[in-house]
Each structure stands twice: as C-alpha cells, then as structure tokens.
Amino acid sequence: MKRLLSSIRDGNGFDIVLVAFPLGFLFLMAGLPLLYNILMSFQEVDMFSLGTFLRPFVGFKNYQDLFALPETWPILGNTAIFVIGSIAGQFLIGFGLALFFWVNFPGASWLRGLFLVSWVMPGLVVGAIWNWILSGDFGVLNFMLRETGIISGNIFWRSDPNYSLYAVIMANVWLGTAFNMILLSVGLASIPGDLYEAAELDGANAWQRFWTITLPMMRSTIGAIISLGLIFTLQQFDLFAAITSGGPNNSSNVTQYWAWDLSFRQYDFAKGATISVIMIVFVMFASVVYVRSTRHEVRG
Amino acid sequence: MGIRKYAVIGALALAGVSMFGLSAKAEDVKLTVWSLDRDIQPAPHLVADFNKLNNGIQIEYRQIQFDDVVSEAMRAYSTGQAPDIIAIDNPEHALFSSRGAFLDLTDMISKSTVIKPENYFPGPLKSVEWDGKYYGVPKATNTIALYYNKDMFKAKGLDPNKPPQTWDELVEDARKLTDPTANVYGLAFSAKANEEGTFQFLPWAQMGGGSYENINSEGAVKALTVWKTIMDEKLASPDTLTRGQWDSTGTFNSGNAAMAISGPWELDRMSQEAKFDWGVTLLPVPQEGAERSSAMGDFNWAIFASTKHPEEAFKALEYFASQDDKMFKNYGQLPARSDIAIPATGQALKDAGLKVFLEQLKYAKPRGPHPEWPKISKAIQDAIQAALTGQSSPKDALDQAAEKIKAVLG
Numbered sequence: 118m119k120r121l122l123s124s125i126r127d128g129n130g131f132d133i134v135l136v137a138f139p140l141g142f143l144f145l146m147a148g149l150p151l152l153y154n155i156l157m158s159f160q161e162v163d164m165f166s167l168g169t170f171l172r173p174f175v176g177f178k179n180y181q182d183l184f185a186l187p188e189t190w191p192i193l194g195n196t197a198i199f200v201i202g203s204i205a206g207q208f209l210i211g212f213g214l215a216l217f218f219w220v221n222f223p224g225a226s227w228l229r230g231l232f233l234v235s236w237v238m239p240g241l242v243v244g245a246i247w248n249w250i251l252s253g254d255f256g257v258l259n260f261m262l263r264e265t266g267i268i269s270g271n272i273f274w275r276s277d278p279n280y281s282l283y284a285v286i287m288a289n290v291w292l293g294t295a296f297n298m299i300l301l302s303v304g305l306a307s308i309p310g311d312l313y314e315a316a317e318l319d320g321a322n323a324w325q326r327f328w329t330i331t332l333p334m335m336r337s338t339i340g341a342i343i344s345l346g347l348i349f350t351l352q353q354f355d356l357f358a359a360i361t362s363g364g365p366n367n368s369s370n371v372t373q374y375w376a377w378d379l380s381f382r383q384y385d386f387a388k389g390a391t392i393s394v395i396m397i398v399f400v401m402f403a404s405v406v407y408v409r410s411t412r413h414e415v416r417g
Numbered sequence: 418m419g420i421r422k423y424a425v426i427g428a429l430a431l432a433g434v435s436m437f438g439l440s441a442k443a444e445d446v447k448l449t450v451w452s453l454d455r456d457i458q459p460a461p462h463l464v465a466d467f468n469k470l471n472n473g474i475q476i477e478y479r480q481i482q483f484d485d486v487v488s489e490a491m492r493a494y495s496t497g498q499a500p501d502i503i504a505i506d507n508p509e510h511a512l513f514s515s516r517g518a519f520l521d522l523t524d525m526i527s528k529s530t531v532i533k534p535e536n537y538f539p540g541p542l543k544s545v546e547w548d549g550k551y552y553g554v555p556k557a558t559n560t561i562a563l564y565y566n567k568d569m570f571k572a573k574g575l576d577p578n579k580p581p582q583t584w585d586e587l588v589e590d591a592r593k594l595t596d597p598t599a600n601v602y603g604l605a606f607s608a609k610a611n612e613e614g615t616f617q618f619l620p621w622a623q624m625g626g627g628s629y630e631n632i633n634s635e636g637a638v639k640a641l642t643v644w645k646t647i648m649d650e651k652l653a654s655p656d657t658l659t660r661g662q663w664d665s666t667g668t669f670n671s672g673n674a675a676m677a678i679s680g681p682w683e684l685d686r687m688s689q690e691a692k693f694d695w696g697v698t699l700l701p702v703p704q705e706g707a708e709r710s711s712a713m714g715d716f717n718w719a720i721f722a723s724t725k726h727p728e729e730a731f732k733a734l735e736y737f738a739s740q741d742d743k744m745f746k747n748y749g750q751l752p753a754r755s756d757i758a759i760p761a762t763g764q765a766l767k768d769a770g771l772k773v774f775l776e777q778l779k780y781a782k783p784r785g786p787h788p789e790w791p792k793i794s795k796a797i798q799d800a801i802q803a804a805l806t807g808q809s810s811p812k813d814a815l816d817q818a819a820e821k822i823k824a825v826l827g
Contacts, residue, residue: 164487164488164491165495165516166495167492167495169495187817252656254600255600273654273655273656275656275659276656276658278806361659362609363610364659365802365805365806366610366803366805366806366808367610367799367802368806381488382611382791383791384488384512
C-alpha cells in the first residue's frame with residue numbers, strides 16, 4: 118500500500134495517473150459516442166427506440182441500402198471535390214500570403230493579424246454573408262463580374278447545379294485561408310536564417326532557395342496543415358446549411374450535411390450513423406498523417 | 418418584548434400562509450405544454466389565461482425551437498418524460514399517433530360541447546386523424562394562394578381584376594409580366610429542397626388529379642412540366658430552387674416579381690412593405706372547372722398517451738379551442754374553424770386577401786397523414802429538383818419518386 122502511494126507521488130504510478138485522466142476524458146467524451154455511432158450503424162433505429170441501447174441487429178443492411186441509393190456516389194464524389202478544392206485553395210492562397218508577409222515590410226504583422234478576422238467569424242455568419250454575395254439576381258459577385266465585363270448574364274451560383282458546389286468551396290476557401298496562413302507563417306519563422314545566408318553565398322537564386330530550403334524545412338508544418346484542413350473541411354456544415362442546403366438536386370450535397378439531413382430531417386438515424394462511420398475512416402486517415410507529421414515537433 | 422411578540426405572530430402567520438399555499442398547490446393538477454410559440458404567438462397567452470382561471474389545473478409552458486420539436490418530443494417520449502400536451506406540425510402528427518404515442522381523443526371529443534369535428538375545416542381535421550380516430554385538435558391553419566401586383570398588371574396591359582385562373586393563363590401572364598431589363602420576374606415561388614418545396618408543389622399535383630400515393634399521374638407530370646416551363650423561360654428567378662417562401666415573397670414585396678405564391682403569414686409584412694396595389698386570388702387550376710386544391714400548414718394540439726391526467730389535459734385543449742375566435746385579431750393566425758367569422762381589420766387589402774385565403778382553405782389538403790411523411794416528402798423534393806435542373810424529364814423524375822414512395826408505403 119505504501120509503495121503504491123509513493124509510486125503515485127513520484128514514480129511510474131504518477132505517470133500512469135497523468136495519462137489516465139486525459140485518456141478517461143477522451144474515452145468518455147469522444148470514444149463512447151464513437152462506439153455508439155458504430156453500433157447504431159448496424160442496428161435498425163427507429164425514433165421510438167432512440168432511448169434504448171439494444172435494438173434489432175441488422176448486420177450490413179444499412180450499408181447495403183445506403184450504397185443502393187442513386188445519390189450516394191455523386192455525394193461521395195462531391196465530398197471529394199469539396200475537400201480537395203477547399204484544401205488546395207486554402208493552402209495555396211494561405212502559403213502565398215504567408216510568403217508575402219514573410220518579406221516583413223512595414224505593417225506586415227498588423228495586416229497579418231487583420232486577416233484572422235475571417236477565421237474568427239462563426240460559420241453561419243460567414244454563410245449568410247456569402248449567401249448575399251453569391252445571390253443570383255442581386256448578388257455582389259455577379260455585379261462585379263458584370264461590371265468588369267467578365268460575364269454578360271448573371272450566374273446563379275447557388276441554384277445552378279454546375280456552380281453550386283464551387284460556390285460553397287469559394288466561401289470555405291475564404292474562411293480557412295487565414296488559418297493556413299498563420300500556421301504557415303509560424304513554420305516559416307522557425308527556419309533558421311543562416312541556412313539562407315549559406316545558400317546565397319553558394320549562389321542559389323530565390324527559386325532554388327525556396328525548393329531546396331523552404332519546402333523541405335516546412336514538411337512537417339505542411340503535413341500538419343493539410344491533415345487539419347481535411348478534418349476542418351469534413352466537418353464544414355454551416356456553410357452548406359446557409360448557402361445551398363445541399364441543393365439543387367444534391368449537386369452541392371456532401372456527406373456531413375447528408376448525414377444530418379438523414380438523421381434529423383428524415384429521422385433515419387441508422388443511415389445517418391452509417392455515413393458518419395464512413396467519414397470516420399477518412400478522418401482517422403487524416404489523424405494518422407497529422408500525428409506522423411507532427412512527431413518531430415514533440416520529440417524536438 | 419413587544420417586538421418579539423409581533424415577530425412570533427408574524428412568523429406564525431407566515432407559516433400558516435405557506436402551509437395554506439403548499440396545501441393548495443398539492444391539490445392542483447400540474448400539466449406541461451410544449452409548443453414553438455413565442456411571446457407574440459398564441460400558446461403562451463392561452464396558458465397564462467388558463468392559469469388565471471384557477472380551476473385546480475396549473476399549466477407549465479415550455480417553448481421549443483421549430484427544428485427540435487420532433488426530435489425533442491421523441492426523446493422525451495422514449496425516456497418517459499414527455500409533456501402532457503404538445504403542439505406538433507401537422508405532417509408529423511401521424512408519426513406519433515400511428516405509434517400510439519398520442520392519446521385517442523375520439524370519445525372525449527364526441528362528449529365535448531366545445532370541440533366539435535363539424536366546426537373544423539376538413540383538411541386540418543384530417544391531419545389529426547389516424548385509422549378513423551382523432552388523435553388531436555387543429556391548433557391553427559394556413560394555406561397558399563396567388564398574390565399579384567395590380568399596378569404591374571395595369572402597366573403591362575393586363576386587367577388587374579382578372580388575375581390568372583388556369584395554369585395556361587398563369588404562364589401566359591407571367592411571360593407578359595417578366596421584364597429582365599427592369600429586374601422583374603413574372604412569378605415568385607419556392608421549389609427548395611425541403612418541406613417548403615413539397616408544400617408548394619403538392620397542391621399542383623393534387624389539382625391535376627395526383628396525390629402523394631399517385632405522384633406520377635398524368636396531371637402531376639403536367640404540373641411539374643408547367644413549373645419547368647416557368648423555370649426554363651426564366652419567368653421566375655433560378656434562385657427559386659434554393660430560396661424559401663419567405664425570401665421569395667420578399668422579392669414580390671420589393672417589386673422584383675409580379676406574382677407570388679405564398680400564404681396568409683405574408684399579409685402583415687406585405688401591408689407594411691409593398692408600395693403598390695396588390696390582390697390575392699385562388700391558386701390557378703389546370704383548366705377551367707377543374708378540382709381545386711391547396712396546401713395546408715400549421716400545427717395541431719395533441720395529448721401524449723403517457724399523461725397521468727388525460728381529463729384535465731383535454732379540459733385545457735377545450736379552453737384553447739374556445740379562444741379560437743380571437744386568434745386572428747390578436748396573433749394574425751387563422752383558426753382551423755369554418756364556424757368562426759373573422760372580423761374585418763379595417764385594412765382593405767388585408768381583408769380582401771384574408772377572404773380569399775378562407776375560401777382557399779376549403780380546398781386545403783393535409784400532407785399525408787402518413788407516419789413516414791418526411792421520406793415521402795423527400796422523394797417529391799428530389800423529383801422537383803431533378804426536373805427543374807434539367808437532370809431528368811418531369812415524367813422520369815416523378816416515376817422515380819413514385820417508386821421511392823411505393824417502397825415507403827410498403
């Protein structure tokens with residue numbers, strides 16, 4: 118008994134207690150709901166059996182039914198386009214801005230701070246504003262494009278199935294760029310300056326310095342940012358709810374919005390859970406990439 | 418000494434009062450009512466007035482959000498914590514009554530002197546029915562009709578006293594009224610991919626002889642074809658596909674649409690915002706003399722089967738129903754009653770509009786009733802959107818919807 122107590126005070130026991138608390142917390146707050154969600158995807162869930170645990174087990178029926186639906190593959194495709202488009206846009210613009218502010222002209226840090234405004238705004242507010250910008254008849258974007266002569270007729274960003282998904286991507290890129298920029302700025306700042314001095318002495322031009330120093334030194338930051346981006350885009354819900362509601366005709370529907378629609382609009386909780394399970398697989402993949410890419414930092 | 422004496426007497430008196438208060442409270446039957454009504458809407462006022470009657474029943478009121486009504490109610494019922502009375506959206510009523518979650522009120526209604534089925538409009542009444550029995554009482558009702566801008570009719574050489582009566586006339590008038598240079602569309606309505614889209618389309622299908630069980634009938638296909646014509650010729654804004662009824666009618670109020678399909682909930686806003694002469698007419702029908710139909714919205718009262726005080730809960734519903742005659746005047750909502758004459762408000766446009774809506778209500782049909790209404794509705798929304806975006810023909814889209822609905826109906 119005494120030994121146990123002393124090991125808790127200083128020894129292995131202390132470490133175990135330290136680890137047990139966050140693990141227990143994580144299990145309660147994230148693990149249990151996750152397991153419950155997986156369980157639900159194998160059950161026949163009905164709104165009146167919501168309060169119980171043990172519902173009829175149906176095996177893979179929910180999964181089979183889901184993939185028999187005509188909209189499933191288009192929606193999965195939309196999700197892929199949304200994720201790739203959003204991450205590419207956020208990352209490229211964010212990296213560009215980070216490099217731009219890295220030059221450190223007067224007022225650079227001020228301006229960089231101001232860019233964060235977009236990240237601070239709640240998704241629904243961003244959605245409402247973009248809704249107004251993208252509106253077809255009286256939208257700001259259409260007005261600007263028309264005045265500059267780029268288009269002759271209005272584009273119905275929200276209601277044209279050819280544009281609706283890209284309308285939401287645009288809003289999401291705007292929302293996430295600042296976050297990318299800040300993290301990438303931090304990464305840039307941590308590259309030791311003497312590397313560049315040495316390279317300059319060796320006669321490397323700006324382009325070569327970027328490819329051989331900046332990018333390799335930023336590898337872990339970039340890995341982390343892209344996997345975080347994957348997680349943030351997969352949980353982007355507010356913009357869809359505010360701008361297109363997944364329409365028209367599912368042309369801008371993505372899995373996260375669809376799962377909500379199935380569960381809380383059509384009360385098909387089992388299918389909603391099934392989609393969530395499929396999404397978990399992707400997010401797990403992103404988490405593994407994230408953990409691997411930040412591993413150096415932890416040890417460093 | 419004197420002070421202490423008074424203090425003792427005071428304490429005794431307080432104890433006596435509180436004892437009395439407690440004993441009175443113990444005798445009162447306590448009910449809970451859930452509804453989405455805010456403080457400017459009927460339910461909280463009805464509850465407060467009922468509590469003032471001091472008839473041994475005290476009601477506790479809880480407001481719930483529109484989006485949460487069904488999920489909250491389900492959760493509460495399945496964990497045994499349901500309220501005694503709830504206000505539920507009419508297409509969702511059957512979901513609960515078919516599962517025995519709502520109390521069968523048929524016997525109580527047959528004995529009641531206040532709630533009589535013959536006093537209600539047939540549409541709302543049908544929405545509380547399941548299997549030939551009454552599982553609730555309509556709380557209020559609404560429907561949709563055609564608003565039109567009389568000034569624009571005059572400007573385009575149309576007779577402002579002859580609004581379109583048939584689908585062909587509607588399309589024809591919309592063509593004349595559409596004026597892209599002035600940013601005016603002929604018509605504003607909603608084909609959004611949610612319940613609003615079904616709410617707006619189903620009356621058209623029903624006028625054409627279809628129904629949700631028979632959504633690919635010839636008349637329904639024709640209805641969707643008319644909608645497609647309106648969208649293809651840009652007689653309505655392409656944003657109709659993603660815009661709800663409230664926003665669509667907003668464009669009518671601001672003079673950017675010459676006609677609008679919407680409900681009586683717009684009357685107040687339109688009276689304030691619209692700076693032109695407007696009128697309301699019944700929804701156009703497929704051809705002259707065809708059967709009329711319209712949508713039916715708004716909530717019903719229901720008593721949960723788990724209540725411990727069914728008699729008292731029904732008494733509360735009787736009181737609510739007895740106040741129906743004040744509903745339009747105080748809260749701008751239409752009672753679901755055909756026996757109540759709504760007094761004029763003194764605003765000519767609003768009163769004329771109200772008269773049309775009351776006429777239209779006679780033809781209003783409920784959505785369902787069916788316990789899986791949300792799925793049926795989703796199939797209809799998908800068909801509307803697939804046809805209007807040109808991804809399939811109206812016939813194919815509705816055939817597919819019919820197949821999905823058949824699977825739901827089993």
